[in-house]
Amino acid sequence: xxxxxxxxxxxxxxxxxxxxxxxxxxxxxxxxxxxxxxxxxxxxxxxxxxxxxxxxxxxxxxxxxxxxx
Amino acid sequence: xxxxxxxxxxxxxxxxxxxxxxxxxxxxxxxxxxxxxxxxxxxxxxxxxxxxxxxxxxxxxxxxxxxxxxxxxxxxxxxxxxxxxxxxxxxxxxxxxxxxxxxxxxxxxxxxxxxxxxxxxxxxxxxxxxxxxxxxxxxxxxxx
Numbered sequence: 001x002x003x004x005x006x007x008x009x010x011x012x013x014x015x016x017x018x019x020x021x022x023x024x025x026x027x028x029x030x031x032x033x034x035x036x037x038x039x040x041x042x043x044x045x046x047x048x049x050x051x052x053x054x055x056x057x058x059x060x061x062x063x064x065x066x067x068x069x
Numbered sequence: 070x071x072x073x074x075x076x077x078x079x080x081x082x083x084x085x086x087x088x089x090x091x092x093x094x095x096x097x098x099x100x101x102x103x104x105x106x107x108x109x110x111x112x113x114x115x116x117x118x119x120x121x122x123x124x125x126x127x128x129x130x131x132x133x134x135x136x137x138x139x140x141x142x143x144x145x146x147x148x149x150x151x152x153x154x155x156x157x158x159x160x161x162x163x164x165x166x167x168x169x170x171x172x173x174x175x176x177x178x179x180x181x182x183x184x185x186x187x188x189x190x191x192x193x194x195x196x197x198x199x200x201x202x203x204x205x206x207x208x209x210x211x212x213x
Contacts, residue, residue, distance in 0.1 A: 032212065038151055
């Protein structure tokens, strides 16, 4: 799953630590999500969308590999 | 991910204080029959159940398990849903590994040797979980 968190952070002039504090996770978790190493829960995805004042599907996009088991 | 029930972070240090000495004393007891002190219980062989004459090994075993549970399941400062995922992953690995040891012991060991493995196997799920989880957590903390 691709995401645009890095872009959204840049738009909002936020560091990974700033964003981590706002959505109550560790900076390392933000890093893992940005690197697509971790897919966040729905709650976390909604928190991210809320912080960036956008929708979840603007931030996250499914890839072909996400349809394979 | 809904976080599992975890113990308060402050109890983790107590867990290490219990786990390390009790695990060492437990290993010494099983491997070398060494007891730091005697804990007579006045056991008897009457009736259906045989009660133990010395409670030293029971005490060490119980304290090791309590210490292990505190170390394994106290919250960590970095606790979030990613860490919850690490816990789940470590628990799955610990279960696989623990039962792999038991299968090997069942297949290749008999009598007293198997009995020793059974004793150790009571603690392997916790031990493997603690090792794997803390290793994964250290890697996570080091990630850029």
